[in-house]
Amino acid sequence: MRLLDLASLSSVRAFCDAFKQSGPSGSGSGADAASAAAAAAAAPLLNGPRGRPLHALVCNAGVFNMGVRARRETDEGGLEEHMACNHLGHFLLALLLMPSLRAGTRDLEERERRRRKEEGGAASAPPPPLLPRARVVSVSSAMHHYGASLGRTEADRADPMLKSRRGLYSTDRAYGRSKLAQLLFARELARRAKGAGAGAGAGAGAREGGGGAVDSFALHPGMVVTDVVRSLPPAVGAAYRALMGRLLLSPDEGARASVHAATALDPVGGGVGGAAAAAASSGSASSSELWYLDANARPTAPCAAAECPETAAWLWRWSAETVGLRAGEDVV
Ligand SMILES: NC(=O)c1ccc[n+]([C@@H]2O[C@H](COP(=O)([O-])OP(=O)(O)OC[C@H]3O[C@@H](n4cnc5c(N)ncnc54)[C@H](OP(=O)(O)O)[C@@H]3O)[C@@H](O)[C@H]2O)c1
Numbered sequence: 001m002r003l004l005d006l007a008s009l010s011s012v013r014a015f016c017d018a019f020k021q022s023g024p025s026g027s028g029s030g031a032d033a034a035s036a037a038a039a040a041a042a043a044p045l046l047n048g049p050r051g052r053p054l055h056a057l058v059c060n061a062g063v064f065n066m067g068v069r070a071r072r073e074t075d076e077g078g079l080e081e082h083m084a085c086n087h088l089g090h091f092l093l094a095l096l097l098m099p100s101l102r103a104g105t106r107d108l109e110e111r112e113r114r115r116r117k118e119e120g121g122a123a124s125a126p127p128p129p130l131l132p133r134a135r136v137v138s139v140s141s142a143m144h145h146y147g148a149s150l151g152r153t154e155a156d157r158a159d160p161m162l163k164s165r166r167g168l169y170s171t172d173r174a175y176g177r178s179k180l181a182q183l184l185f186a187r188e189l190a191r192r193a194k195g196a197g198a199g200a201g202a203g204a205g206a207r208e209g210g211g212g213a214v215d216s217f218a219l220h221p222g223m224v225v226t227d228v229v230r231s232l233p234p235a236v237g238a239a240y241r242a243l244m245g246r247l248l249l250s251p252d253e254g255a256r257a258s259v260h261a262a263t264a265l266d267p268v269g270g271g272v273g274g275a276a277a278a279a280a281s282s283g284s285a286s287s288s289e290l291w292y293l294d295a296n297a298r299p300t301a302p303c304a305a306a307e308c309p310e311t312a313a314w315l316w317r318w319s320a321e322t323v324g325l326r327a328g329e330d331v332v
Helices: 009-021 033-046 081-096 098-118 142-147 154-158 171-196 234-244 256-263 275-281 309-322
Strands: 056-059 135-139 215-219
Touching: 009 081, 009 098, 056 081, 056 256, 081 098, 081 171, 081 309, 135 171, 135 256, 142 171, 171 215, 171 309, 215 256
Parallel strands: 056 135, 135 215
Antiparallel strands: none
């Protein structure tokens, strides 16, 4: 287990360095000389261009300072707290771990080839239409609608964290903007991964392996009774839990879409004859809608602002600049 503070860019960097230098079982964190020497010997392999294999990254951590704490707060680096933790921390985390995710896809493909061989099939036989892929899962929220103004005007692009336009600030809006930023990131990541590898997660149909391509999905987990109300006064929080505990999803139920997106071979049901292909061909959903899942893990449409390629491209550039992405780290 390693500590990670997503609101601190230095913590994200330290976490990723430690992850990539550790062995598959976390041997790099061992304190004795023998394991340190073993980790040092393995480091060039694990931390090379292929990276330590990582099969799924679920960007679930989040803050929502609701209620009486409706002031604009910043983190240690002066970044607005919702944007810092919910989007920028995850953005940096995902990009620094991209070599490991690509290695994860290759590892999954290799395992699939071995499995087919053990079952008697020829290793050189044509691959099935779908191969397992590593993926980034962004846990967003239906409240991304509250952030629809993010990046829509030049004035907003000059001040995406509402620093100089404090009259516009509310924690609902700040949270919504961070959740929209997660969706724009997920969409742009899927598009970029498509360019870099074979197919992308954004509702791609049949796909082939080989490029170490990484899928990207986003979701709304549903309305879930969790500690998300921790910023409310204790009595209000307790009343909320008592009342809403009967109506809203339990934490287990709220994890359904995340687990599905992280583990299903094809979370949006694409592929020949799949649910997504059927939905697209019947006109009930376009393929571009099939990267965002609802609480029941069904593909659904986010708000139009989340589908704007131009805003997504701007957000990527702004995020890279804000987190101080170094040359060679924008690897998608
Ligand atoms: N609950 C809902 O109804 C709902 C609805 C829509 C979307 N969501 C989304 O679902 C996700 C999970 O939220 P939740 O409802 O489970 O809220 P939660 O109970 O408050 O859990 C938030 C989690 O994020 C972690 N976290 C917060 N700040 C962090 C930081 N700076 N660095 C690392 N980890 C940090 C917390 O870790 P610690 O416990 O260690 O602080 C905690 O594990 C969030 O992204 C949220 O926006 C929730």
